[in-house]
Amino acid sequence: MTNDPDTHARALAAASESPTDWFEELYNQAQRGDAIVPWDRGTPHDLLASWAGDRDGAGLHALVVGCGLGRDSEYLASLHYETVAFDVSPTAVASTRDRFPGTAVDYRVADLLDPPADWHHAFDLVVESLTVQALPVPLHEAAIERVASFVAPGGTLLVIAAARDGEARPEGPPWPLTRTEIESFATGGLTPHDIVRDEIRWRAEFRRPATTS
Numbered sequence: 001m002t003n004d005p006d007t008h009a010r011a012l013a014a015a016s017e018s019p020t021d022w023f024e025e026l027y028n029q030a031q032r033g034d035a036i037v038p039w040d041r042g043t044p045h046d047l048l049a050s051w052a053g054d055r056d057g058a059g060l061h062a063l064v065v066g067c068g069l070g071r072d073s074e075y076l077a078s079l080h081y082e083t084v085a086f087d088v089s090p091t092a093v094a095s096t097r098d099r100f101p102g103t104a105v106d107y108r109v110a111d112l113l114d115p116p117a118d119w120h121h122a123f124d125l126v127v128e129s130l131t132v133q134a135l136p137v138p139l140h141e142a143a144i145e146r147v148a149s150f151v152a153p154g155g156t157l158l159v160i161a162a163a164r165d166g167e168a169r170p171e172g173p174p175w176p177l178t179r180t181e182i183e184s185f186a187t188g189g190l191t192p193h194d195i196v197r198d199e200i201r202w203r204a205e206f207r208r209p210a211t212t213s
Ligand SMILES: C[S@@+](CC[C@H](N)C(=O)[O-])C[C@H]1O[C@@H](n2cnc3c(N)ncnc32)[C@H](O)[C@@H]1O
Pocket: 020, 023, 024, 039, 040, 045, 065, 066, 067, 068, 069, 070, 071, 086, 087, 088, 089, 092, 110, 111, 112, 113, 129, 130, 131, 134, 135
């Protein structure tokens, strides 16, 4: 690897034949020690940790979308959520299982754009951090709809993403989310609860009413 990790990841994405194949290539290279995964920071995302505080997830089911190397899923498990976490990259999932051999998290290989049917309305907490923005803009609408569909009645969706203004599409990845895109997570019965933006990032919470009429 001759570039910095972000530049290297972008080069892999540019050369990839599909919007997601390059993740597997990157995780493979990282497993061999030939690349660094730019988002592998070893600690939960700070916006997740500040949101979660001292919540106790005992008795609640959580789903982590595009879990990468497990930083957020392990954190939710430490808060006692019964946690399922998935990634499209088999090597990411295998590397994460190796990294946390005694994990309580149920790691799965799955595609957000074609998820298991039994995840529909199945999770009390869904965490989507940096995955939709890792997909090209034309895939965002479908990805957002799938993320929202995982939330159970009475459940919560937390979205963490980079922010962008206007409709000009950046040379991704990533392809940060506009306000319109963030607000569009309120779909399929979800309602916005708290949408916060700083200079560069969104942290947005949505909820599904406990009873649907
Ligand atoms: C930018 S990384 C963020 C990883 C993790 N959420 C984190 O914050 O450390 C995006 C992750 O989403 C995964 N991913 C991309 N497209 C996906 C899809 N269609 N289904 C499931 N996972 C996907 C990638 O393999 C990668 O691990």
